Amino acid sequence: MEFFDVVKRRRSIREFSDKEVPRRLIEECLDAARLAPSGTNAQPWRFLVVQSPERRAALAEAGFNQPCLRNAPVILALLGDLGVDRKRLRRAKELGDAGAISGDALAILEDKYGNANETKTARSARIAADCMIAGEHYALAAAALGLGACWVMLFDREKAAAALGLDAKNNFPVALMPTGYPLREPHPRPRYGLAEVAWDEMPGRPWEAVREE
Numbered sequence: 001m002e003f004f005d006v007v008k009r010r011r012s013i014r015e016f017s018d019k020e021v022p023r024r025l026i027e028e029c030l031d032a033a034r035l036a037p038s039g040t041n042a043q044p045w046r047f048l049v050v051q052s053p054e055r056r057a058a059l060a061e062a063g064f065n066q067p068c069l070r071n072a073p074v075i076l077a078l079l080g081d082l083g084v085d086r087k088r089l090r091r092a093k094e095l096g097d098a099g100a101i102s103g104d105a106l107a108i109l110e111d112k113y114g115n116a117n118e119t120k121t122a123r124s125a126r127i128a129a130d131c132m133i134a135g136e137h138y139a140l141a142a143a144a145l146g147l148g149a150c151w152v153m154l155f156d157r158e159k160a161a162a163a164l165g166l167d168a169k170n171n172f173p174v175a176l177m178p179t180g181y182p183l184r185e186p187h188p189r190p191r192y193g194l195a196e197v198a199w200d201e202m203p204g205r206p207w208e209a210v211r212e213e
């Protein structure tokens with residue numbers, strides 16, 4: 001599917017058919033996630049694919065039994081990886097060597113990361129932001145392949161971590177993404193118009209569309 005068709009046709013899918021999802025298609029979605037950009041190219045993520053009925057049931061419970069978790073054949077657990085993130089200073093230096101960031105910017109990163117000047121909250125938020133870009137790559141790839149997924153961030157983190165058997169020193173759950181073949185195509189959810197959300201040059205000056213709708 002062409003890129004803009006994928007973007008326009010993607011929906012949050014909450015009802016799935018019983019049709020088995022081929023392993024190859026899951027792999028394509030994971031590969032799209034892996035290619036996502038991340039701050040200092042840290043790539044602080046892990047993608048845990050859950051298909052066993054017991055684990056899916058435990059995740060559905062952690063997710064307050066939201067229907068999309070109860071009936072999905074596959075649930076992707078999008079995890080932040082603190083171990084990989086510890087290599088971020090090395091990744092930042094690679095960007096410096098490649099001339100992608102200035103010496104001044106690199107010095108700031110070295111101070112922040114090298115001297116552990118980042119709070120735990122800021123670090124988790126930064127890792128989660130990176131993971132969410134990867135998650136949307138995954139969701140768009142799923143849509144392009146005729147599959148569907150849904151972001152789920154309303155869940156009990158401790159219960160989900162226990163259901164997934166996570167080592168809390170290294171991994172924490174950022175989101176759950178039920179995945180499968182859509183049972184039906186949902187109506188689009190409303191969006192604000194471009195003139196409402198896009199400003200031209202100055203705050204509050206609406207972007208005037210030149211395209212024909």
Ligand SMILES: Cc1cc2nc3c(=O)[nH]c(=O)nc-3n(C[C@H](O)[C@H](O)[C@H](O)COP(=O)(O)O)c2cc1C
Binds near residue numbers: 011151152154155
């Ligand atoms: C960060 C984030 C968290 C979300 N959490 C949930 C959730 O816990 N459960 C759910 O059913 N949908 C969840 N959604 C899906 C949104 O409700 C959905 O994207 C929105 O209503 C727009 O609909 P659409 O994705 O079909 O365009 C979440 C979406 C995002 C981006």
